[in-house]
Amino acid sequence: MGLKKQNIDAMLEQGISTDTCTCGELRKAARAITILYDDAMKSSGLLSTQFGVLQVIYNIDSIRISDLADKLRMDRTTLTRNLSVLEREGFIKISQGKDHRTRIVAATQKGRSAVAKATPLWNEVQLKVRQKMGESSWHELMQNLGGFLKVTDQLTTQNDRNV
Numbered sequence: 001m002g003l004k005k006q007n008i009d010a011m012l013e014q015g016i017s018t019d020t021c022t023c024g025e026l027r028k029a030a031r032a033i034t035i036l037y038d039d040a041m042k043s044s045g046l047l048s049t050q051f052g053v054l055q056v057i058y059n060i061d062s063i064r065i066s067d068l069a070d071k072l073r074m075d076r077t078t079l080t081r082n083l084s085v086l087e088r089e090g091f092i093k094i095s096q097g098k099d100h101r102t103r104i105v106a107a108t109q110k111g112r113s114a115v116a117k118a119t120p121l122w123n124e125v126q127l128k129v130r131q132k133m134g135e136s137s138w139h140e141l142m143q144n145l146g147g148f149l150k151v152t153d154q155l156t157t158q159n160d161r162n163v
């Protein structure tokens with residue numbers, strides 16, 4: 001019997017199942033909700049992920065890319081890739097900050113219009129999700145996700161100290 005098979009068998013004997021993997025289940029949920037929101041917002045011309053990034057930029061007016069990455073809990077490389085699409089489409093403008101290493105992102109008029117067009121669509125699907133789940137279940141989910149983020153922060157900090 002191979003080592004991998006032995007490890008899997010040992011996990012199953014301990015009651016650990018890959019069917020209840022936290023990462024796997026959250027990723028499935030994230031894909032499902034992304035598809036739902038993308039479909040609902042299709043007529044706005046924005047994907048739900050683009051709307052989320054653009055809305056933060058819109059609400060702040062302008063922001064350093066590193067600060068935006070922190071606010072969205074995204075690594076800079078992924079964010080930069082996403083921002084390049086928004087810039088190419090004319091939704092944002094990226095300019096140099098006070099020093100040559102800093103870049104500032106701001107919404108253009110086209111980006112502001114896109115947020116204005118997408119917001120009612122987002123509100124509509126958001127309301128449907130809340131109604132279907134029930135308000136108390138939805139609030140509980142939001143609290144649990146907030147708590148989950150704190151746990152991941154603690155574990156990430158702990159892992160950083162152990163390296």
